[in-house]
Amino acid sequence: MSSSSSLPLIKTVALAGAGNLGAFFPEQLVGAGLETTVLTRAGSTKSFPAGVKVKEVDYSSPSSLESALAGIDAVVATLMALDAQAELIKAAAKAGVKLFVPSEFGNPSTELTDDDHPALAGKRTAHDQLNEAGLPALLVWNGPFPETTFNPYLGFDFANEKVSIYGSGRTPISWTTRLDVARFTAHHLASLASLPAVGDPSILRIEGTRASFLDVVDTFRALHPSRKVEVEHLPLEEGERAAKDVAGGFVPSLLAYLRVVWEKGQGKVDQDGRAQLSNGLWPEWNPKTVEEVLKEQTAEL
Ligand SMILES: NC(=O)c1ccc[n+]([C@@H]2O[C@H](COP(=O)([O-])OP(=O)(O)OC[C@H]3O[C@@H](n4cnc5c(N)ncnc54)[C@H](OP(=O)(O)O)[C@@H]3O)[C@@H](O)[C@H]2O)c1
Numbered sequence: 001m002s003s004s005s006s007l008p009l010i011k012t013v014a015l016a017g018a019g020n021l022g023a024f025f026p027e028q029l030v031g032a033g034l035e036t037t038v039l040t041r042a043g044s045t046k047s048f049p050a051g052v053k054v055k056e057v058d059y060s061s062p063s064s065l066e067s068a069l070a071g072i073d074a075v076v077a078t079l080m081a082l083d084a085q086a087e088l089i090k091a092a093a094k095a096g097v098k099l100f101v102p103s104e105f106g107n108p109s110t111e112l113t114d115d116d117h118p119a120l121a122g123k124r125t126a127h128d129q130l131n132e133a134g135l136p137a138l139l140v141w142n143g144p145f146p147e148t149t150f151n152p153y154l155g156f157d158f159a160n161e162k163v164s165i166y167g168s169g170r171t172p173i174s175w176t177t178r179l180d181v182a183r184f185t186a187h188h189l190a191s192l193a194s195l196p197a198v199g200d201p202s203i204l205r206i207e208g209t210r211a212s213f214l215d216v217v218d219t220f221r222a223l224h225p226s227r228k229v230e231v232e233h234l235p236l237e238e239g240e241r242a243a244k245d246v247a248g249g250f251v252p253s254l255l256a257y258l259r260v261v262w263e264k265g266q267g268k269v270d271q272d273g274r275a276q277l278s279n280g281l282w283p284e285w286n287p288k289t290v291e292e293v294l295k296e297q298t299a300e301l
Pocket of ligand 1: 016017018019020021022039040041044046059078079080081084103104105106107142143144145148149
């Protein structure tokens, strides 16, 4: 008979916000053997794989959140609405949740300051909210999602053979697909043996491919030797100005901010080698590469 210490620590998971990123999680959580509940707001018409429970919640109602989280070991938040996450953190603590995975899933967030884009302010305050609530936390850093980044809004217009980059484009960036983020996180939760201390979150630093903007262009060129891609380098200061112009448009300023911080090295999840990648925790992970993503996305060109 196995001892109780060999029982899984995390058996039940609630996923909050099955949207752009979160939609990739339910199948992976269930596949990893975790009892999975998706929290969704009233009126949602999303459908989920067999075996997934769905609970309707109102993020402005603490009692609605607390009752949805009864019996849940870990919460994974993939919300963009970070005010809703603040309520979820409080409710998770009250419901006795053991581990909270806040909505990070991008660049390292522990060094964010007031100078960073306001869209990210809620990620920074979440760290304090988790401490105040006394909740152990797991942060997942994966860099940009390649499949949602290679588009004209972020400077990659492969259909028209034009790429625009703030700065040199030579800075290495960590790229990881949403599916691989979900796979790694689910695997990690299912195999977790101990909880981090409150105020000292565990961090998963995962990277599907390391490539600079110019490496991405070279990969495209290798896949499509007959296509000529013109690369325009814009001054980094121009991007910095566009990033600060929140009043001129929240989303354009956020997109400019991201292009600038990736170029400045903030998209490297090992923080310039100051920390180790977590890929080795699951050697079988085998994430999709930037080349594979580009091949699929540009197959029709
Ligand atoms: N690394 C990258 O390249 C990258 C790119 C994009 C996003 N991200 C990160 O991934 C995380 C999730 O972002 P996302 O784009 O997946 O989020 P999203 O699709 O905008 O939202 C996720 C879900 O949140 C729920 N929700 C709860 N309250 C809401 C509200 N007030 N308004 C709108 N939706 C609400 C919705 O689900 P229901 O309707 O079912 O309640 C929605 O589908 C964020 O931390 C974001 O920064 C990273």
